[in-house]
Amino acid sequence: xxxxxxxxxxxxxxxxxxxxxxxxxxxxxxxxxxxxxxxxxxxxxxxxxxxxxxxxxxxxxxxxxxxxxxxxxxxxxxxxxxxxxxxxxxxxxxxxxxxxxxxxxxxxxxxxxxxxxxxxxxxxxxxxxxxxxxxxxxxxxxxxxxxxxxxxxxxxxxxxxxxxxxxxxxxxxxxxxxxxxxxxxxxxxxxxxxxxxxxxx
Amino acid sequence: xxxxxxxxxxxxxxxxxxxxxxxxxxxxxxxxxxxxxxxxxxxxxxxxxxxxxxxxxxxxxxxxxxxxxxxxxxxxxxxxxxxxxxxxxxxxxxxxxxxxxxxxxxxxxxxxxxxxxxxxxxxxxxxxxxxxxxxxxxxxxxxxxxxxxxxxxxxxxxxxxxxxxxxxxxxxxxxxxxxxxxxxxxxxxxxxxxxxxxxxxxxxxxxxxxxxxxxxxxxxxxxxxxxxxxxxxxxxxxxxxxxxxxxxx
Numbered sequence: 001x002x003x004x005x006x007x008x009x010x011x012x013x014x015x016x017x018x019x020x021x022x023x024x025x026x027x028x029x030x031x032x033x034x035x036x037x038x039x040x041x042x043x044x045x046x047x048x049x050x051x052x053x054x055x056x057x058x059x060x061x062x063x064x065x066x067x068x069x070x071x072x073x074x075x076x077x078x079x080x081x082x083x084x085x086x087x088x089x090x091x092x093x094x095x096x097x098x099x100x101x102x103x104x105x106x107x108x109x110x111x112x113x114x115x116x117x118x119x120x121x122x123x124x125x126x127x128x129x130x131x132x133x134x135x136x137x138x139x140x141x142x143x144x145x146x147x148x149x150x151x152x153x154x155x156x157x158x159x160x161x162x163x164x165x166x167x168x169x170x171x172x173x174x175x176x177x178x179x180x181x182x183x184x185x186x187x188x189x190x191x192x193x194x195x196x197x198x199x200x201x
Numbered sequence: 202x203x204x205x206x207x208x209x210x211x212x213x214x215x216x217x218x219x220x221x222x223x224x225x226x227x228x229x230x231x232x233x234x235x236x237x238x239x240x241x242x243x244x245x246x247x248x249x250x251x252x253x254x255x256x257x258x259x260x261x262x263x264x265x266x267x268x269x270x271x272x273x274x275x276x277x278x279x280x281x282x283x284x285x286x287x288x289x290x291x292x293x294x295x296x297x298x299x300x301x302x303x304x305x306x307x308x309x310x311x312x313x314x315x316x317x318x319x320x321x322x323x324x325x326x327x328x329x330x331x332x333x334x335x336x337x338x339x340x341x342x343x344x345x346x347x348x349x350x351x352x353x354x355x356x357x358x359x360x361x362x363x364x365x366x367x368x369x370x371x372x373x374x375x376x377x378x379x380x381x382x383x384x385x386x387x388x389x390x391x392x393x394x395x396x397x398x399x400x401x402x403x404x405x406x407x408x409x410x411x412x413x414x415x416x417x418x419x420x421x422x423x424x425x426x427x428x429x430x431x432x433x434x435x436x437x438x439x440x441x442x443x444x445x446x447x448x449x450x
Contacts, residue, residue, distance in 0.1 A: 022269065
């Protein structure tokens with residue numbers, strides 16, 4: 001069965017079809033929840049809540065945005081509710097999450113660069129959890145879920161311009177966190193991290 | 202143009218959303234601005250680090266099973282997805298809420314009084330009230346003008362667990378704030394019982410003498426149903442304060 005067929009069957013009350021949808025999407029939903037909440041325990045709660053919301057909402061799901069986008073929206077909303085209820089505890093997300101760097105140079109990094117890259121990844125991982133909830137939400141949706149501005153606008157129910165500017169502010173805030181903790185200095189090829197404030201108009 | 206505006210362009214560039222003419226503007230600016238070059242390089246490095254962290258994280262074992270346990274429990278009742286039609290009733294009968302509310306109020310106050318006193322015997326009294334409430338419900342179930350109505354799935358609070366909390370500290374009984382008649386009540390997290398329940402749920406409602414725990418979405422749905430039916434309800438507490446929200450007719 002295709003996802004569309006599973007969605008139709010689940011909307012009609014077929015729990016087995018819904019289970020297939022859960023298993024197809026559980027890693028993505030859990031990943032999003034974990035990135036947004038920061039701890040495995042919170043993420044599991046949020047993921048569960050998102051799937052139950054999906055089950056409840058399927059009969060009225062019209063499919064305009066696609067099931068996966070709709071499910072991510074439910075997950076993001078569940079995470080946002082969770083964060084705003086102040087129930088979360090900031091934790092640590094394991095570094096070893098898979099994935100491949102997309103824009104690294106073609107050449108193989110030397111041992112030192114590789115170590116520095118890992119160090120920066122660890123710092124970014126920790127820095128994301130220090131962002132404000134609204135900055136982390138938008139950056140996770142963009143960078144980890146790779147959602148478009150339009151999709152993010154739908155999920156967060158903010159306009160497109162706000163999405164763009166909030167992502168930019170979030171990136172700026174994350175950079176500041178990394179600069180303050182000394183994690184960008186020495187990593188960049190140009191080694192110009194210390195001049196951030198200088199000479200800027 | 203100020204550097205801060207070029208930061209927005211750099212962000213859009215990373216996302217592949219920068220128009221060609223803006224891209225040229227950005228490159229021209231960066232050619233003469235070391236600070237923006239650094240900002241650009243930093244952001245590319247951060248983006249690459251995030252890319253390396255990207256990828257699905259394995260969901261914990263049992264997540265799907267846990268979800269499906271809840272789903273199948275609700276699916277066991279035809280039409281139920283957290284809300285299900287009242288048995289034997291196809292219609293919305295506004296009067297139902299008034300009847301239920303009357304039962305609810307009595308049973309709820311009985312239950313809370315029982316919990317407040319901290320005795321299992323008194324708790325039994327509340328359960329008796331519950332049965333009476335269900336009887337009243339059945340009495341109006343076949344209203345001829347019925348259209349459609351809902352009540353919440355059976356997730357009633359385990360009275361034993363509730364009384365256990367109360368017995369642990371009977372002095373810290375739930376705080377009632379009755380207003381006039383027994384039409385509304387406020388229960389705050391000052392109560393150990395409430396404290397335990399609000400941990401997972403934002404609201405409660407009393408229906409046919411049983412205590413039901415509701416999620417925020419369900420709670421909103423219940424309020425909408427009540428409003429549409431023209432029923433009077435009272436709510437108190439806020440999400441922020443994590444106070445209980447109670448509904449009575």
